[in-house]
Amino acid sequence: MVNVIKEQQGSKTIIRLSGSIEETVNFDQMIGALPPELVINCKEVPRINSVGVKGWIKYFQTAQAKGTKITFVECSTAIVEQINLISNFSCGGTIESIYVPFSCQKCKSELVGLFKTEDLKKMNLVIPPVKCSKCGGEAHFDDIPEEYFGFVSR
Ligand SMILES: [Zn+2]
Structure with missing residues (x-):
């Protein structure tokens, strides 16, 4: 289960994800209508499995295609692993900061x-x-x- 905390900062919609990203994760449902600017905080994502990765890429690719500016911040080590493994994992978004x-x-x-x-x-x-x-x-x-x-x- 993933918990989402949504926060508005000016034109930016900040999404704090916490929990493992797996089959049950529905980004459309969790995030809702696409804002012009999405900031995804991945600090509390300890794990993402292959189905989770598919859902992730599908959601963020669509968002990018629709003109949403995407920034990933505080990427956990699990997310950094995927960024390195899968060349389009960041879907054109900016990786602003990572945990080392x-x-x-x-x-x-x-x-x-x-x-x-x-x-x-x-x-x-x-x-x-x-x-x-x-x-x-x-x-x-x-x-x-x-x-x-x-x-x-x-
Ligand atoms: Zn020590």
Whole structure:
């Protein structure tokens, strides 16, 4: 089940998705009439399966074809995976920011940090370590840069 929180900010309609995107997800029903500008917050999407992906692409492709400007923000690691795997997953929309996985060298905790796509480009995909929120140790980027940031250079 996916829960949707809808919020209007000027001309932008902000949609906060939370939950796994699967068979039962009906974007038409959840989002309603297409606004001129859609901002999709994907922070709380832990999982999306293949049927969910199909529904996602169908909905956002239609939205894009109808002239809706689409921006994806705070994409979870599950969403970033799909963006990298499926070249048209973002359906012409802008990927504004993504969560990046880190793992602490000291206590082995896994954590995520939010980065803007624009800043990742500037960093040349070299991600500096962050401070672990649990023990204060050094947490390092925990994936393969060429894969996790594949979409950035596309
Ligand atoms: Zn730690």
